[in-house]
Amino acid sequence: MNEQYLYTLSNITTEEMMFIKEIMQSLDADAKNKFMMIYSGKRRDPQHILFFGILGFFGIAGIQRFATNQIGMGILYFLTAGLCLIGTIIDLVNYKNLANEFNHKMALESRSFIELARS
Structure with missing residues (x-):
């Protein structure tokens, strides 16, 4: 598969790109296309996490945690x-880590879904 699909993901980090390449390594072309369709709908752009963290200063704290499925936090x-x-400031500093995690x-999850569909 060409790496062109990875570049269509907005603001993809190097760490995320390497992780996705590793996950997609053993997939055939059709499975890679399906994986990218599923994954691109689920992933969060690090810039959005940063924006949600900034909103925490205006009285709507915690949106970045809701966006990353950390409902309790x-x-x-x-x-x-x-x-x-304090937590909002820490999240602003670590917004890329929140998004990457x-x-x-x-x-x-997307890879396991592809594996289940193959079975």
Whole structure:
């Protein structure tokens, strides 16, 4: 498969690209296309996580946690104003890590879905 599909993902990090290449290594062309369709719908752009974190300074803390399926932390951030803004600041510094962690989980989930469909 050409790597052109990876470049269609907006703001893809080098770490994410290497992880996806590793996951897709043993897939045939049709499975790779299906994987990319599933994965591209599930992944989160790191810039969106940054934007959601910035919203935490304007009274809507925790959206970045909800966007990465960390519902409990999202509720905690919402009720405590981003843990008195300290948690929000930490998330702003680590927004790429939050996005990469979520995207890795979604890539593995997408890969397992492809494996189930093949069976």
